[in-house]
Amino acid sequence: MDIHSRPVLFYRWIVFLLAAGYCLQQLLLGAWSGAGGPFRYLTIWALFLSFYAASRMLALSEHRITRKHEVTAMCAAVLNVMVVFLYWRLYFTDPSLVNGRGPIDWWLQYYLHALGPALQIIDALFFGRVFRRVWRAALPLIIIIGAYVAWAELFVQRFNTKPVGDVTSGLPYPFLNSLEWADRVTFYGVNAATALGLLAVFGIIGAVIYRVWQPQVAA
Template identity: 80%
Template sequence: MSIHSRPIHIYRWIVFLLAAGYCLHQMVLGSWSGPGGPFRYLTIWALFMSFYAASRMLALTEHRITRRHEVTAMCAAVLNVMVVFLYWRLYFTDPSLVNGSGPIIWWLEYYLHALGPALQIIDALFFGRVFRRVWRGVVPLMLIIGAYVAWSELFVQRFNEKPTGTVTSGLPYPFLNSMELPERAVFYAVNAGTALGLLIVFGLVGAVLYRVLRDRPVA
């Protein structure tokens, strides 16, 4: 099916409008109780990355651009999987590890940590078929993760007093504030490695899927 077909066009409009609506919600009604606002959280970085990827995929479908933005879609997909995995793993251990300020509204929680990522990943994997030369996504993905870590450690922690932990305070997720700096460094490194692993997995899945479909990149 061509990415210019009506079903994919409609799908991409739905993904774009949902992402745009939730981004607007965060800008207007998000958690602005501390410096950095909602952008303290990796989830919101992933949301805005998804919005940008959705806008590019829609523009490609409507012939407004020719660049395929495959790396953009790759990075958004991997970032979303990381968010979903980390959030639910910690949530099912103890909700306070990630929701220090209390429960999230259900329609916001399930979009940010389930539906939104799923919609973006479906587009990238099945419609855009972007996971062909995944090595191109390694440097951009590491830069995004490195930027978030630096933002959290150098800005968010410095200018926020909550949440508090047994070691420090201000880091966006409560559990991080109960870890020493070397422990946090290991945690960040492990998750960066996980991101690379996910990129490789997507590449392998894509290689098999696209061979089975016996199709060139949709155009």
């Protein structure tokens, strides 16, 4: 489907406005009780990256830019999948592992961990068709993950006293505070490797879809 068509433009406006609204909600009403505010959480990093990606996809559809921002969209898609997988895996084990501050509103929970990521991934995979030469996104993705780990370990933990765990305190997600440093390093490393694996999987899925589903070109 042509990215400049009305259906795609309408879809991208919806994705953009939803992401913008939730970003604004976090800036105004987010968890600002601790140092770092809502940006303590990887989920919010993914939300703002999705917002930026959505703004670029919309601008591309409206002929306001020519750069495709494929790497941006790929990184946003992979980061969103990581957030969704980690959140729900831990949530179904024990909600307190991720929701240390107590239950969150359903409209926030399901947008951040389901609808928002799904909308962004659909655009990137089917409309933007960005998953070509996915190796280009590998380094930026690792940089984003590394930056978040450094932020959590060197800033968030240092300037926060909650949540409290068996080993340390202040790390954004409760379960992290019950892991020794070596175990946290392993956890971060496994998830970085998982991110690269997801990127490769998206590349394979994209290659299959783009080979089978060729866009129609006007004569």
